[in-house]
Amino acid sequence: MEAGLYLYGITVAQGTVPVEVPGIENAEVEQVVEGSLAAIVTRVTTQKIRPQRSNLAAHHHVLRDLTEQQPILPAAFGTIAGSEKQLREVLRRNHDVLIEQLKRLRGKVEMGLGVYWDTPNVFEFFVATHRELEQMRDRLFRPGKTPRFEEKVELGKLFESLLRDSRQRHTRQVIEALSPYCVEIRTIDPGEEKMIMKLACLVEESRRGQWEDGIEAVARHFDNHYGFKYTGPWAPHNFADIDLNLVPA
Known part of the structure; x- marks a missing residue:
């Protein structure tokens, strides 16, 4: 039935x-x-x-x-x-x-791009690349000291702040580089900690090759602690701005 x-x-x-x-x-x-x-x-x-x-x-x-x-x-x-x-x-x-x-x-398709920290431990990577985080970590966990709960919270807040700032900076950089090849770019919640950004790009089918070349070009500005992965072409899920409000009868 x-x-x-x-x-x-x-x-x-x-x-x-x-x-x-x-x-x-x-x-x-x-x-x-x-x-x-x-x-x-x-x-x-x-x-x-x-x-x-x-x-x-x-x-x-x-x-x-x-x-x-x-x-x-x-x-x-x-x-x-x-x-x-x-x-x-x-x-x-x-x-x-x-x-x-x-x-x-x-004449357009959706292409996806994910950029991530290609490192086993994002926190340790940030400690190695952000002096203020390294100093706080070393001060709280120096030999003979047991950090209080409040101090651990402050360390976590600093890490989250640096993580957020880094994501925003890198996302602006990549969007600026890819914008000439896209009709529209939308950001998606990166989700897991290692993800820096997830982008949905609406691209004219005839410019897919240029878009891919653009990714290769911007990736050269990042060292081997960063990974780039693109997918597609997909149906434009993130650009179909409709709500049909279908409810089974």
Whole structure:
């Protein structure tokens, strides 16, 4: 029994479904056409899709195929419309906004860049490169002294402050270097301590090579304590500024 339509994304309506790979649950990928828009979907038997490897891979493969052929507004993994009627209503209600977004993204892809401290221990690296942190660490942990809790907190605050300042400085440097090759750059929370920055870059497909050359050029300004890793091309998840407010019926 059909429980809903799993949504991969929204694109411009075509005569046929522009995807040949199987979708979620190894099911067929279809399109629901409403006017000049098409929602790329798979009919599913559950209202919740687990984020297991096979499902994540299917979601990614469908979007990859779409991205290679035409502009796509990708939906977040796990987005399910309760019915075809509901999905059509959403497409009608948001038609002008969706068309404008698709025009903005035509011929562009999302590329990701992560820059990280390539060192076993970030704190020890900062101790070795920041005199004030080294002095406080040595003063608190000198032989015969047991630091108080408050002193450890102050040491941690200094480290976090230096970490934040370093991230901000390096991020500005990299964004400035890559901006000439990007339509737009958005920062993403770096998450783990070793990450300096995560950038989502909206790049014209024709300028991908220049963007990659730009990364190589800016990386030369960093020593071997830093690592650069880029990924893509991806569907423009971080640049699809839409909220369809789909709730399963």
